[in-house]
Amino acid sequence: MRLIIRDDAAAVGEYIGNYICKRINEFAPTPEKPFVLGLPTGSSPIPTYKVLIRLVKEGKLSFKNVVTFNMDEYVGLPRDHPESYHTFMFREFFSHIDIPPTQVNILNGNAQDLITECNSYEARIKKYGGIELFLGGIGEDGHIAFNEPGSSLSSRTRIKTLAYDTILANARFFNNDISAVPRMALTVGVGTVLDSREVVVVVTGQRKALALSKAIEEGVNHLWTLSALQLHKWALIVVDEDATAELHVKTVKYFKSIERVQDEVEAMHEALRAKGIPDNEHNIGSMD
Numbered sequence: 001m002r003l004i005i006r007d008d009a010a011a012v013g014e015y016i017g018n019y020i021c022k023r024i025n026e027f028a029p030t031p032e033k034p035f036v037l038g039l040p041t042g043s044s045p046i047p048t049y050k051v052l053i054r055l056v057k058e059g060k061l062s063f064k065n066v067v068t069f070n071m072d073e074y075v076g077l078p079r080d081h082p083e084s085y086h087t088f089m090f091r092e093f094f095s096h097i098d099i100p101p102t103q104v105n106i107l108n109g110n111a112q113d114l115i116t117e118c119n120s121y122e123a124r125i126k127k128y129g130g131i132e133l134f135l136g137g138i139g140e141d142g143h144i145a146f147n148e149p150g151s152s153l154s155s156r157t158r159i160k161t162l163a164y165d166t167i168l169a170n171a172r173f174f175n176n177d178i179s180a181v182p183r184m185a186l187t188v189g190v191g192t193v194l195d196s197r198e199v200v201v202v203v204t205g206q207r208k209a210l211a212l213s214k215a216i217e218e219g220v221n222h223l224w225t226l227s228a229l230q231l232h233k234w235a236l237i238v239v240d241e242d243a244t245a246e247l248h249v250k251t252v253k254y255f256k257s258i259e260r261v262q263d264e265v266e267a268m269h270e271a272l273r274a275k276g277i278p279d280n281e282h283n284i285g286s287m288d
């Protein structure tokens, strides 16, 4: 796992936006071989979306051959509700880029049969050959997508009851009316996220600091589902200084020192990719 620390949320968005741009361009997606990208909602990814939109407008990036899968959606909230994740994604991102709407996949929290909806979502991901890069955010309780504490670390897309803390945290989007926040959601599972070839997680703000320290300084634990990332071969967490508030000084120093040589290692990986050698055959040490 790599941890990248930037000064503030805007710098985090700049880093991740440019990183995703680079990954998509290196992949060189085509209609036959699209880049499959997993995406989150929430306030944390908004700076990243802004950077991606800018890069599309500057002609440096295109989503024409990108297929997206969103992490989650509330159950029972009308699709056109201002706080549905459908509305959020089109308002904050999709309507500003060149992605064909047919290539956008978001769970339908109003499906007649929610279990079939979840199973067919998994099947669709599989049909595309899996997710290349899953971008995620976390809740204050360390949940990734809506995988609340106690979620199975091998869970798949399913219906999930929200934790009361999450309902309280999300009430800010519903005029602080706790009763208006949906109690259930459809979410990809921790296993679904772990199956992606690469996972990038954005963690900003002091209120996420405890979750970050639990996830990276302690063991893999279902009470902090982000910690499952420790089992992933290619995971990157990008945080701002505020989110490091609960980390040990030596943890911060360690990851900052790792970053110093990261560019050099990445340059070597790039050279091997250019020769057509896949990442798992690079014999120069792993990037995690």
Ligand SMILES: N[C@@H]1[C@@H](O)[C@H](O)[C@@H](COP(=O)(O)O)O[C@@H]1O
Pocket (backbone or CB within 6 Å): 040, 041, 042, 043, 044, 045, 071, 072, 136, 137, 138, 139, 144, 145, 146, 166
């Ligand atoms: N289901 C979403 C998560 O996927 C998201 O990571 C979290 C954080 O939101 P924010 O970035 O606004 O703190 O909100 C919700 O709980």
